[in-house]
Amino acid sequence: MGDVIGTKIPGRLDRLPWSRWHWRILLGLGTVWVLDGLEVTIVGAMAARLVEPDAGAGLTAATVGVAAACYVAGACVGALVFGRLTDTFGRKKLFLVTLGVYVVATVATAFSFAPWFFFLARFVTGAGIGGEYAAINSAVDELIPARLRGRIDLVVNGTYWAGAAAGSALALVLLDTDLLPTGLGWRIAFALGAVLGLLILVVRRHVPESPRWLFIHGRAAEAERLVDDVEREVRAETGAELSEVDKKIEIRQRGSVPLREIAVTAFRDYPKRSVLGLALFVGQAFLYNGITFNLGTLFADYYHVASGVIPLFLVVYAVGNLLGPLVLGHFFDTVGRKPMIAATYLGSALATIPLTWAFVTGTGGAGLFLALLVVTFFLASAGASSAYLTVSxxxxxxxxxxAIAFFYAVGTALGGIVGPLLFGSLIESGDVGRVAFGFGLSAVVMALGGVAALLFGVKAERASLEDVARPLSTA
Known part of the structure; x- marks a missing residue:
């Protein structure tokens, strides 16, 4: 254990007015979800193309589900490994490393020549993205003012769907066999993801370390200088007079926290919060990964939509998902976390009922099915984003x-690996009833997350992180 210090840094960060400095944080860190959305949607949009003999990947409808599971498994492993390193060595070092891992692995995906290589490349790509979740969510929440944390976190996580829309629109061009050969377009798509990753890496180099992490890890003077600089910049830009901060917390500086202490903290001190985190992550992971990863093959096999047109459907689907956090995000700071999380989880579960009915009966064809998907996932996307906010x-x-890494990994392993594998096999069966069962199961799992929010939800809106959960290092 180190020295006991008093600091006002949390209060100083929470009372800052919104400024260009905050926008730089969002640009440098929030854009990672664009990459994840791009990755997942490219596979979904191009699933029908990847299984064609001339594509060169050697995949089938079922093995597309295996590739999705490999990506999610990699994300779980990456989250745990890099999450631990993030708490030990700092947010900034790790969000540079994890993005580098992503760039290398997605380039490798573009050069896939056999299913096993595609699976391996997807696993490592997922590891980079999983590590990003832990490093980025913790950094964003520690730098954003408390009064705005909910909506900003939801918007940041919701930008996943901007990447998804971009990936689907890109696929429209890259799947056009009049422009590119069957085996080339999907490779270019993955290579372009790496280019975007490199651009984000350049911006991210200028994002600071979390002052909250610095003062706990024996670097209090550096944390104070950083916040002093930020305050000067904000005053110069906005002309605002920053109020004095009275609240001081006493912290005993320390190095890394042993894993045993972390486990005890989560499951002995906060058992209800642990159940909540698991329920939210399992629910959203099962629903999202199961349906989204296999959406392309579902439209192709059951609605006979041509592979070159499927990306257009997925653009509409992605835009609906993007609108959820954008439209509903501010209510998580005003109405509150508990009612909004419960409403989005239970609402999306209920919306799956007419979705399943339309699918089973064939009413309205692909158009109605797509419209009901948009309604369902408008709600589900806000709920899924709130899962990351909650555990953070x-x-x-x-x-x-x-904590982010653990609940993401466990929840996603239970829901995000089983979901793609199950839906892939159900879709390949050609049986409408079996696929409908998959929709119903997803709705039940999502509804359990909503029930957990009602029972164990935490009133965290507009509250300092240190008030929501007392730091272990508090003297």
Whole structure:
């Protein structure tokens, strides 16, 4: 254990007016979800093309589901490994490393020549993205003012769907066999993802370390200088007079926190919060990964939509998902976390009922099915984004990145690996009833997340992170 210090840094960060400095944080860190959306949607949009003999990947409808599971499995492993390193070595070092891993692996995906290589490349790509979730969510929440944290976190996570829309629109061009050969377009798509990753890496180099992480890890003077600089910049830009901060917290500086202490904190001190985190992540992961990864083959096999047109459907689907956090995000700071999380989870589960009916009866064809998908996932996307917000808020700062990683990994392993594998096999069966069962199961799992929010939700809106969960290092 180190020295005991008093700091006002949390209060100083929380009372800052919105400024260009905050926009730089969002640009440098929030754009990672664009990459994830791009990756997942490219596979979904190009699934029908990847299974064609001339594509050169050697995949089938079922093995597209295996590739999706490999990506998610990699994300789970990456989240745990990099999450631990993020809490130990800092947010900034790790969000540079994880983005580098992503860039290398997605380039490798573009050169896939056999299913096993495609699976391996997808696993490593997922590892980079999983590590990003832990490093980025913790950094964003520690730098954004408390009064705005909910809506900003939801918008940041919701930008996943901007990447998804871009990936689908890109696929429209890259799947056009009049422009590119069957085996080339999908390779270019993955290579372009790496280019975008490199551009983000350049911007990210200028994002600072979290002052909250610095003052706990024996670097209090550096944290104070950083916040002093930010305050001067904000005053110069906005002309605002920053109010004095009275609240001081006493912290005993320390190095890394042992894994045993982290586990005890989560499951002995906060058991209800742990159940909440798991329920939210399992629900959204099962629904999203199961349906989204296989959406292309579902439209192709059951609605006979041509592979070159499927990306257009997915653009509409992605835009609906993007609008959810954008439209509903501010209510998580005003109406509150608990009612909004419950409403989005339970609402999306209920919306799956007419979706399944339209699918089973064939009423309205692909158009009605797509419209009902948009309604369902408008709600589900806000709920899914709130899962990351929740686990980032409700555990102590010293464990934040690993808490995000743990609940993401466990929840996603249970829901995000089983979902793609199950839906892939159900879709390949050609049986409408079996696929409908998959929709119903997804709705039940999502509804359980909503029930957990009602029972165990935490009132974290507009509250300092240190008030929501007392730091382990508090003297």
């Amino acid at each position: 808020e409700i555990f102590p700062m010293e464990t934040r990145a690993l």
